[in-house]
Amino acid sequence: MERYVCGDCGHIYYSNPKIVVGSVVVHDERIMLCRRAIEPRKGFWTLPAGFLEEHETPEDGARREAKEEADCEIELDALLAVYSVPRISQVQLMYRARLRNSLFAPGTESLEVALFAWEDIPWTELAFPSVKWALNHYRETKDQAVFTPGTNPLV
Amino acid sequence: MERYVCGDCGHIYYSNPKIVVGSVVVHDERIMLCRRAIEPRKGFWTLPAGFLEEHETPEDGARREAKEEADCEIELDALLAVYSVPRISQVQLMYRARLRNSLFAPGTESLEVALFAWEDIPWTELAFPSVKWALNHYRETKDQAVFTPGTNPLV
Numbered sequence: 092m093e094r095y096v097c098g099d100c101g102h103i104y105y106s107n108p109k110i111v112v113g114s115v116v117v118h119d120e121r122i123m124l125c126r127r128a129i130e131p132r133k134g135f136w137t138l139p140a141g142f143l144e145e146h147e148t149p150e151d152g153a154r155r156e157a158k159e160e161a162d163c164e165i166e167l168d169a170l171l172a173v174y175s176v177p178r179i180s181q182v183q184l185m186y187r188a189r190l191r192n193s194l195f196a197p198g199t200e201s202l203e204v205a206l207f208a209w210e211d212i213p214w215t216e217l218a219f220p221s222v223k224w225a226l227n228h229y230r231e232t233k234d235q236a237v238f239t240p241g242t243n244p245l246v
Numbered sequence: 247m248e249r250y251v252c253g254d255c256g257h258i259y260y261s262n263p264k265i266v267v268g269s270v271v272v273h274d275e276r277i278m279l280c281r282r283a284i285e286p287r288k289g290f291w292t293l294p295a296g297f298l299e300e301h302e303t304p305e306d307g308a309r310r311e312a313k314e315e316a317d318c319e320i321e322l323d324a325l326l327a328v329y330s331v332p333r334i335s336q337v338q339l340m341y342r343a344r345l346r347n348s349l350f351a352p353g354t355e356s357l358e359v360a361l362f363a364w365e366d367i368p369w370t371e372l373a374f375p376s377v378k379w380a381l382n383h384y385r386e387t388k389d390q391a392v393f394t395p396g397t398n399p400l401v
Binding site: 106107108109110142143144145146147148149150151169170173175177178180182184237238239240242243 | 261262263264265297298299300301302303304305306324325328330332333335337339392393394395397398
């Protein structure tokens with residue numbers, strides 16, 4: 092295992108997989124997407140999501156990311172999916188959520204934020220595969236109170 | 247946010263929450279527990295679990311930990327629970343699993359490994375709260391093909 096050691100103090104920095112937390116946020120049966128203002132995939136549409144911070148629960152992290160990226164208050168409903176991207180050592184926890192009110196606006200990392208009816212989702216302009224997976228798993232389970240969280244599709 | 251910067255190269259090492267992966271492993275309706283050979287909580291019983299490694303999926307990590315701690319082959323069945331311990335910046339993904347055969351033995355981090363009937367579980371000698379939570383959520387959902395993964399109990 093590769094390790095980073097500080098030249099000054101000898102402290103070993105273990106490199107670990109990172110956790111991304113995010114949400115499929117719904118309002119009036121439309122789904123929130125954010126157009127990315129930053130790389131990677133600048134200009135493409137994504138779910139409000141980002142890296143979990145130290146001493147933060149995944150649920151708090153998902154709410155914080157919605158606030159930061161779409162300036163909105165959300166209520167989490169269920170764990171929608173757990174995706175992993177081992178190539179980049181990432182585990183994503185995606186929640187099913189709703190807007191607490193109809194207010195939202197682009198945060199600094201978003202060019203725009205919009206609510207899309209299912210038939211209007213810009214499928215060819217989604218930023219990451221897991222955005223598509225999460226949207227589809229939301230669609231399949233949206234009327235179910237109890238369901239199995241999604242995982243990566245078998246390839 | 248506190249950051250570590252290498253004195254030699256200036257590289258910033260972000261400190262992120264860590265992912266623990268583990269399993270409630272069942273065989274003949276008995277549940278596998280491992281008695282810890284290492285601190286913290288040496289001598290107490292735990293589930294086969296440990297830190298997810300770089301470029302590893304959570305499922306692969308859970309299987310690896312069962313192999314390392316109990317020298318057994320397991321088959322994952324479902325995501326049992328997602329627990330978080332924000333005080334120590336930890337997120338735990340716990341799976342429901344079964345032994346592929348009846349073979350198991352203590353790994354280097356276990357003093358002993360044993361299968362317990364529900365009524366024989368050493369509740370007062372469990373290593374961590376989340377071990378108890380996972381065992382109880384397993385018990386509540388073990389006959390359900392579709393269920394909601396457990397989360398931290400409300401406190």
